[in-house]
Amino acid sequence: MEHFLLEKNRLNEFLSALRNYEVFAPVRKVGLTVFELITNPKEAMLDLKNQPQSPKRVIFPQSEILLVFDKNNAAKEPKGRVGQKPQVVFGVRPCDARGFHMLDPVFEREYPDPYYLQKRQSTLLVGFHCSEPYPNCFCTSVGGNPSSPEGLDILLTDLGEQYFLEVITSKGEQVAKEGAAVLSSPTSQQQTEKEKLSGMAPQKIRRTIDTEGIASKIEKHFDHSLWRELSGKCISCGICTYTCPTCHCFDIQDERVRGRANRLRIWDSCMFPEYTLHASGHNPRPTRTERLKNRMYHKFKQNIDLYGVPGCVGCGRCITLCPENVDLVANLKVIKNL
Amino acid sequence: MTENPYLPRRAKIESIKQETTGERIIKTFAVVIEDQAYRERFQHKPGQCAMLGINGVGESMISIASSPTNKEFLNFSVMKLGKVTSAIHELEAGDLITIRGPYGNNFPLDEWYQKNIITIGGGIGQAPLRSIIQYVLDKKGEFGGLDIIYGARTTADLCYREDHFQTEQSVFWQRRNVRVHLSIDVPEAGWDRFVGVVPDNLLRLKPSPENAIAITCGPPVMIKFVIKNLLALGFKDEQIYTTLENRMKCGIGKCGRCNVGSFYVCKDGPVFSYARLKNLPEKG
Amino acid sequence: MDKEKLVNEAKAVFSREDVACLIGYGKDSIGFRVSPIFIRTRDEADQLFFSPLCSLSLVNYLTLEKGVLLEGNKETGGEKIAIVARGCDSRALIQLFAERGIPREQVVILGVPCRGTIDLKKIEGKFPDARNCTEVTEAEGMYYIRFDNESHEVPKEELLADHCKHCAFPNPLVYDVLLEDLVDSKGAAYSDIEEMEKMALEERHEYWKDKFARCLRCYACRNACPLCYCDDCILERVSPQWVNRSVNLSENLMFHLARSYHLAGRCAGCGECERVCPVNLPLMLLNRKLEKDIKNIFEYTAGSNLDDKPLFASFNPKDPNDFIF
Ligand SMILES: Cc1cc2nc3c(=O)[nH]c(=O)nc-3n(C[C@H](O)[C@H](O)[C@H](O)COP(=O)(O)OP(=O)(O)OC[C@H]3O[C@@H](n4cnc5c(N)ncnc54)[C@H](O)[C@@H]3O)c2cc1C
Ligand code: FES
Numbered sequence: 001m002e003h004f005l006l007e008k009n010r011l012n013e014f015l016s017a018l019r020n021y022e023v024f025a026p027v028r029k030v031g032l033t034v035f036e037l038i039t040n041p042k043e044a045m046l047d048l049k050n051q052p053q054s055p056k057r058v059i060f061p062q063s064e065i066l067l068v069f070d071k072n073n074a075a076k077e078p079k080g081r082v083g084q085k086p087q088v089v090f091g092v093r094p095c096d097a098r099g100f101h102m103l104d105p106v107f108e109r110e111y112p113d114p115y116y117l118q119k120r121q122s123t124l125l126v127g128f129h130c131s132e133p134y135p136n137c138f139c140t141s142v143g144g145n146p147s148s149p150e151g152l153d154i155l156l157t158d159l160g161e162q163y164f165l166e167v168i169t170s171k172g173e174q175v176a177k178e179g180a181a182v183l184s185s186p187t188s189q190q191q192t193e194k195e196k197l198s199g200m201a202p203q204k205i206r207r208t209i210d211t212e213g214i215a216s217k218i219e220k221h222f223d224h225s226l227w228r229e230l231s232g233k234c235i236s237c238g239i240c241t242y243t244c245p246t247c248h249c250f251d252i253q254d255e256r257v258r259g260r261a262n263r264l265r266i267w268d269s270c271m272f273p274e275y276t277l278h279a280s281g282h283n284p285r286p287t288r289t290e291r292l293k294n295r296m297y298h299k300f301k302q303n304i305d306l307y308g309v310p311g312c313v314g315c316g317r318c319i320t321l322c323p324e325n326v327d328l329v330a331n332l333k334v335i336k337n338l
Numbered sequence: 339m340t341e342n343p344y345l346p347r348r349a350k351i352e353s354i355k356q357e358t359t360g361e362r363i364i365k366t367f368a369v370v371i372e373d374q375a376y377r378e379r380f381q382h383k384p385g386q387c388a389m390l391g392i393n394g395v396g397e398s399m400i401s402i403a404s405s406p407t408n409k410e411f412l413n414f415s416v417m418k419l420g421k422v423t424s425a426i427h428e429l430e431a432g433d434l435i436t437i438r439g440p441y442g443n444n445f446p447l448d449e450w451y452q453k454n455i456i457t458i459g460g461g462i463g464q465a466p467l468r469s470i471i472q473y474v475l476d477k478k479g480e481f482g483g484l485d486i487i488y489g490a491r492t493t494a495d496l497c498y499r500e501d502h503f504q505t506e507q508s509v510f511w512q513r514r515n516v517r518v519h520l521s522i523d524v525p526e527a528g529w530d531r532f533v534g535v536v537p538d539n540l541l542r543l544k545p546s547p548e549n550a551i552a553i554t555c556g557p558p559v560m561i562k563f564v565i566k567n568l569l570a571l572g573f574k575d576e577q578i579y580t581t582l583e584n585r586m587k588c589g590i591g592k593c594g595r596c597n598v599g600s601f602y603v604c605k606d607g608p609v610f611s612y613a614r615l616k617n618l619p620e621k622g
Numbered sequence: 623m624d625k626e627k628l629v630n631e632a633k634a635v636f637s638r639e640d641v642a643c644l645i646g647y648g649k650d651s652i653g654f655r656v657s658p659i660f661i662r663t664r665d666e667a668d669q670l671f672f673s674p675l676c677s678l679s680l681v682n683y684l685t686l687e688k689g690v691l692l693e694g695n696k697e698t699g700g701e702k703i704a705i706v707a708r709g710c711d712s713r714a715l716i717q718l719f720a721e722r723g724i725p726r727e728q729v730v731i732l733g734v735p736c737r738g739t740i741d742l743k744k745i746e747g748k749f750p751d752a753r754n755c756t757e758v759t760e761a762e763g764m765y766y767i768r769f770d771n772e773s774h775e776v777p778k779e780e781l782l783a784d785h786c787k788h789c790a791f792p793n794p795l796v797y798d799v800l801l802e803d804l805v806d807s808k809g810a811a812y813s814d815i816e817e818m819e820k821m822a823l824e825e826r827h828e829y830w831k832d833k834f835a836r837c838l839r840c841y842a843c844r845n846a847c848p849l850c851y852c853d854d855c856i857l858e859r860v861s862p863q864w865v866n867r868s869v870n871l872s873e874n875l876m877f878h879l880a881r882s883y884h885l886a887g888r889c890a891g892c893g894e895c896e897r898v899c900p901v902n903l904p905l906m907l908l909n910r911k912l913e914k915d916i917k918n919i920f921e922y923t924a925g926s927n928l929d930d931k932p933l934f935a936s937f938n939p940k941d942p943n944d945f946i947f
Binding site: 029030031032034052053062063135136206232233235236237238239242243251253255257264266267269272274287288319321323324325327330 | 650651652653655656657658660678682686687690750751753832833836838839840841842845846858866867868869870897898900901902
C-alpha cells in the first residue's frame with residue numbers, strides 16, 4: 001500500500017481534516033492517559049508508553065445499552081446504534097490493534113453481534129510504531145511485533161521531525177485521501193530509516209517466553225497443586241481483565257433508572273467469585289486457584305482451540321498493573337517447566 | 339446488518355401448572371411465541387434450551403421441557419431460585435414472557451434408532467429428559483424400550499407426577515416396553531415404590547447396557563454417582579449422556595462465563611456424552 | 623531493616639509456635655517490586671526481607687479466603703498464622719480482633735516499626751527502566767537506591783506514599799515479636815483533609831466527579847482492604863441491589879460512598895485502597911475525612927487500642943445525638 005510523510009507540526013491539521021469522523025485519541029485526564037472523543041486536535045496526547053487502558057472500550061464499551069424497554073415493557077434497540085458517524089482511533093499501539101483481531105472472531109462468529117461489529121466496521125485504527133516498549137511488554141512472544149501493522153488501518157512511525165505514514169487497508173486509504181493536503185511523499189532515505197526502526201523494535205522487548213507447548217502443559221497439569229501457589233497473591237480483583245485488550249467477558253443486567261429500564265451489557269471479570277456462581281449457591285470455581293487457572297487456560301488453551309491463536313497480545317498491562325505482582329510471564333514459565 | 343441475537347420475542351403464557359410443593363417450587367409454563375415467523379423458525383430438538391425473560395428484570399436459561407413433536411406450545415419447568423426465576427413465578431396465564439433461542443446442542447436422537455433408552459433424572463433435571471421421553475413416546479416405532487428412572491427428595495418434589503403415574507400404569511405403554519421407576523429419598527406414608535437415592539435405584543434395577551443409551555440429568559452429585567454406577571453396570575462411555583449446567587448470560591458463546599475447558603456450555607453443550615465429558619478439564 | 627534479624631526471628635517463630643504459614647514480604651523479580659510471600663517451613667524464611675519498598679499490607683490475606691492459609695502445613699497441622707505487620711497493619715489487626723474477624727490467638731505478629739513506605743508509582747515513574755533493584759535504605763530524609771549498576775539518592779518526600787505522610791501510628795500497637803526499635807511518631811495530622819474541607823461544596827463535587835468518572839469498578843480497593851471481608855458484600859448484592867452493575871458516574875459515586883461509609887470507624891489507614899487503584903483515585907481522602915470526623919465526634923480512632931469495642935457496636939451515653947431530629 002501507499003506510503004506518505006506527515007510533518008509533525010502538521011499533525012493537528014491532519015486531524016482537523018478528518019471532519020467526517022469522530023476522533024478518539026489518548027488524552028490526559030486526572031493524571032491518566034485515556035482514549036476519549038476529542039473535539040480539538042490539540043487535546044491528543046501521543047504518549048504511547050503510558051496507556052493503562054487499551055482503546056478496546058471505544059468499540060466495546062464497559063457499559064453498553066443493548067435494549068431499552070418502553071412504557072409497555074416492549075424491547076427496542078437503542079437509538080443511535082444505526083447510522084453512527086465513522087470513528088477514528090488515533091494513537092493505537094500495535095499490540096492493542098492486534099487485540100481487536102482477537103475480539104473479532106468472538107463477536108463475528110455464529111451469532112454476529114451487531115453492537116460490536118457495527119462500531120468495529122465504522123472505526124478506523126491509526127497506530128504508532130512502538131519505539132519504547134514497557135518493561136513488561138512481551139508481544140514478540142505471542143506473535144506480535146512493536147511495529148506490526150496487523151489490525152491497523154494506518155501505521156505511523158516517528159522519524160523525529162516527521163511521521164512515516166503507511167496505509168494498510170482501503171479504509172486507511174480513504175483517510176489518507178481526506179488528509180492528503182498535508183501529506184507528502186517520503187524520500188528513499190526516509191524509507192530506509194523507517195525500515196531500520198522497524199527492524200530494531202523487537203530487540204527492545206525485554207521479556208520473552210517461548211509459548212510453544214504451553215497449551216498442552218496447561219491441559220496436562222490442570223490438577224497440579226502448583227496452581228494454588230501461583231494464585232496465592234491474587235486478590236480476585238478485576239484489574240488484569242479490565243485492562244486486557246483481549247478480554248471480552250460481560251454480564252447482562254436489567255437496570256431501572258428513574259423509572260426507565262434498560263438491558264445493558266457490562267464488562268465482567270472471571271476473577272470475581274460471582275462470575276460463575278449458580279443461583280443454587282453452587283460455584284464451579286469457588287477459589288482464586290480455579291479462577292486464575294481458568295484465565296490462563298482461556299488465554300493460552302481455549303483461545304487456541306477456538307481461534308487458532310493465544311488470546312493475548314503481550315501488552316504486559318496485567319503484569320504492570322497487578323497490585324500484588326501476579327506475573328503472567330513468570331507463571332507461564334512455571335507451567336512450561338512442569 | 340444481520341438480526342440482533344440479543345433481541346427477545348414475546349410469548350404468551352397459555353397455562354401454568356405447579357409441579358412441586360416442596361422447599362423448591364417448580365412450575366411448568368406452556369408458552370406460545372407471538373410472532374408467527376419467529377415461532378416457525380423456533381425449531382428445537384430435545385436437549386436444547388431457551389432464554390426466558392421478563393423485560394426489566396432479566397433472563398434465565400431454561401431447558402425446553404416439551405418435545406418438538408408437540409406443535410402447540412413449548413413447555414418450560416422453572417424452579418424458583420433467584421431474581422428472574424422468582425419474577426417468572428409471579429406470572430399468570432395470559433401474561434407475556436420473552437424468549438430467545440433455541441440454544442445449544444441436542445441429544446443425538448437420530449443416532450439412537452431402535453436403541454433402548456434409559457433416562458435417569460433427579461429433581462428439576464427431569465425437565466430436559468421430559469423432552470426426550472415425550473419424543474420417544476411420540477415416535478415409539480423408532481426406538482426400542484424406554485426406562486424412565488426418576489427420583490426426588492419427597493413426593494412433594496416430584497415433577498410431572500400425573501404424567502409419570504399414567505405412563506407407569508398404562509397397559510398400552512407396558513406392552514410397548516415403556517417402564518417408569520420412581521423413587522423418593524426418604525420414606526413417606528403411602529409410598530410403595532423405591533425409597534433411596536437415584537443412583538441406588540439404578541443399581542437395583544440393573545438395566546442392561548445391551549443396545550442401550552443412558553441419559554442422566556440432575557444435581558451434580560447425583561450425576562457423578564449415576565455415571566459411576568452405569569460404568570459398573572457395563573455401559574461404555576459412548577452410551578452415557580448427560581447435560582452440564584453453568585451460569586449463563588448471553589447464551590450464544592460471547593459473554594465467556596459458561597466455559598468448561600474449551601467448550602461453551604451454552605453453545606457447544608449442554609449435552610455431553612461421557613466420552614466427551616471425561617476429557618474435559620473441569621467438570622463443574 | 624536487618625535482614626538477618628528478620629529471618630532469624632521468623633525461624634524462631636516457626637520453632638516456637640505451631641505456625642501453618644507466615645505471610646511476609648519478598649523481593650520480586652522485576653524492578654522495585656515487592657510481593658507478598660507465604661512461608662510454609664522454617665527454611666523458606668530466608669526469602670523474607672523488609673525495606674521502604676514494602677508498601678503493601680498483608681493483612682487482607684488473613685481473611686481473603688477463609689482457612690486457606692491454615693491448610694498449608696498439613697504435616698504439623700499448624701493452627702496459627704504469622705504475619706509481618708507495620709503500624710497501620712497492627713491497627714487493622716486490632717480492628718479485626720475487635721470485630722472477631724479473626725481470633726487474636728490465631729495470629730503471631732512480627733511487628734515492624736515503619737518510617738513510611740515508597741509509592742511504587744512514584745519510584746517507577748522516576749526510574750522506569752530499572753530492572754533489578756538491589757537495595758533501598760533510608761537515612762536523614764533521603765532514600766539511597768541501588769539498582770542495576772546505578773545508585774541514586776532521592777529526597778524521601780519525593781517518593782513517600784501519600785498516606786504515609788500523615789501517619790500517626792508508625793509503630794506496631796500489638797505484636798508478639800518486635801523486629802526493631804520503635805520510631806518517633808508525629809501524632810495525627812489532617813492538613814490534606816483540611817484543604818479539602820476548604821473547598822466549596824460545588825468545587826468538591828467537581829473534584830470527585832472527575833475522579834469517580836474514571837473508576838473501572840475493578841473491586842481492587844475493596845479486595846485489598848484488610849477490613850473489607852464481609853461474606854455478603856453490599857456492593858455486589860443482587861436482591862436488594864444497592865449499586866447497579868453499570869459503570870457510570872452515578873453508580874460509581876454510590877459504590878465509593880458505600881465503600882467508605884462501611885469503613886467509617888474501621889479504616890486502619892494502611893492506604894491499600896489507594897495503592898492498588900489502577901486509575902489513581904485518592905480514596906484515602908474519603909477514609910481520612912471520616913476518620914477525622916469520627917475522632918472529633920466520638921473521640922475514637924479505629925484500631926488504636928486493643929481494648930476498644932468497634933465504634934458502631936458500642937454505646938456511650940455521652941455520644942452526641944444531634945443527628946436525631
Ligand atoms: C443449560 C441450562 C439449562 C437449565 N434448565 C433449567 C430448567 O429447565 N429449569 C430451571 O428451573 N432452571 C434451569 N437452569 C438453571 C437456571 O438457568 C437458573 O436457575 C436461573 O438462571 C437462576 O436465575 P435467577 O435470576 O432466578 O437467579 P439469580 O441468582 O438471581 O441469578 C442471576 C442471574 O445469574 C444467572 N444464573 C444464575 N444461576 C444460574 C445457573 N444455575 N445457570 C445459568 N445461569 C444462572 C442468570 O443469568 C440469572 O438471571 C438451567 C441452566 C442451564 C445452564
Ligand atoms: S452464556 Fe455467554 S458464553 Fe455461554
